[in-house]
Amino acid sequence: MSTDPVILHHYPQSPVTEKVRVVLGIKGLSWKSVDIPRLPPKPNLTALTGGYRLTPVMQIGADIYCDTKCIIRELQRRFPSPTLFPGGAEGMAWGVGEWTDGPLFKDVVTVGLVEMIPNMPPEFLADRGPLYFGDDFSVEDVKANYQHCLANIRSQFGWMNERLQARDFMLGSEPGLPDALAYYLVWFLRDRMNDDGHFLSQFENLIKWEHRVKAIGHGTPEALSDLDALEIAKNATPQKPQIVDPDDPLGLCIGEQISITPVNGGVPVQGALHSISANHASLSRTDNLAGDVCVHFPRVGYRITTD
Numbered sequence: 539m540s541t542d543p544v545i546l547h548h549y550p551q552s553p554v555t556e557k558v559r560v561v562l563g564i565k566g567l568s569w570k571s572v573d574i575p576r577l578p579p580k581p582n583l584t585a586l587t588g589g590y591r592l593t594p595v596m597q598i599g600a601d602i603y604c605d606t607k608c609i610i611r612e613l614q615r616r617f618p619s620p621t622l623f624p625g626g627a628e629g630m631a632w633g634v635g636e637w638t639d640g641p642l643f644k645d646v647v648t649v650g651l652v653e654m655i656p657n658m659p660p661e662f663l664a665d666r667g668p669l670y671f672g673d674d675f676s677v678e679d680v681k682a683n684y685q686h687c688l689a690n691i692r693s694q695f696g697w698m699n700e701r702l703q704a705r706d707f708m709l710g711s712e713p714g715l716p717d718a719l720a721y722y723l724v725w726f727l728r729d730r731m732n733d734d735g736h737f738l739s740q741f742e743n744l745i746k747w748e749h750r751v752k753a754i755g756h757g758t759p760e761a762l763s764d765l766d767a768l769e770i771a772k773n774a775t776p777q778k779p780q781i782v783d784p785d786d787p788l789g790l791c792i793g794e795q796i797s798i799t800p801v802n803g804g805v806p807v808q809g810a811l812h813s814i815s816a817n818h819a820s821l822s823r824t825d826n827l828a829g830d831v832c833v834h835f836p837r838v839g840y841r842i843t844t845d
């Protein structure tokens with residue numbers, strides 16, 4: 539296995555990255571931290587990804603992992619102990635992510651955005667509005683939805699609070715993936731809501747759990763420049779083996795030219811199919827700055843097309 543370091547490309551305010559930082563903490567890993575811009579263009583990031591711009595991205599040598607689903611799955615594969623699935627919680631824990639990253643995230647981001655609007659630079663709003671709410675985004679519509687979303691969050695955080703009545707962490711006495719999936723949303727609201735913690739104060743068990751998860755920390759990060767990260771990619775060779783999947787419903791062949799695009803919109807990443815399974819698709823591409831890289835994506839949330 540490669541001895542290249544785990545490199546996370548992110549910025550401190552990113553809630554979605556907080557999910558991965560907690561996973562790095564659960565696993566007690568040392569890692570390199572590359573600060574990326576909060577707004578495009580991000581040329582030294584997209585040189586690695588082939589156009590994918592979202593945060594975070596993980597790099598290990600010349601292997602580039604896009605989306606937290608893909609990042610966390612790879613961290614669990616490379617560093618299986620301690621597991622993210624105490625008690626054998628594998629499959630269902632990923633399903634929980636489709637709730638927390640899907641409808642619950644949408645409610646939380648609505649509330650968070652409305653709370654931030656008074657202090658938000660216009661260029662940030664012009665980027666994040668359409669990114670999260672579609673091209674027909676309007677401030678008025680999002681503001682009109684605020685109370686509705688807060689009521690939804692109250693129900694859903696209430697479920698988490700109930701779950702934590704009899705246990706220290708979501709799965710029992712040890713932290714696991716569902717803790718990271720839930721924690722980043724609480725972390726986001728705690729930071730963005732301007733109410734001195736009033737809304738969250740109704741969830742007593744959740745608050746005690748929040749302190750426990752916070753105490754886990756983020757492992758041991760060390761700063762790295764984006765240029766050094768590119769150099770690491772350029773000097774490395776992709777490690778992930780080619781995996782063929784004859785049962786894949788899309789019937790794709792290794793080496794075929796493909797595009798992978800987030801279903802919520804974004805730039806298609808193009809390259810030659812390198813590896814595919816029910817949970818991942820990887821493509822090979824060559825970049826002037828990054829050299830030969832292999833870019834990995836999850837399947838759910840991404841559409842693969844042949845070019």
Ligand SMILES: N[C@@H](CCC(=O)N[C@@H](CS)C(=O)NCC(=O)O)C(=O)O
Pocket residue numbers: 552553554555576577578591592593594604605606607639669839
């Ligand atoms: N499905 C993606 C979502 C990532 C996401 O939306 N990240 C936010 C940051 S918290 C983002 O990319 N915002 C725009 C940006 O950073 O350019 C994942 O799980 O990684």
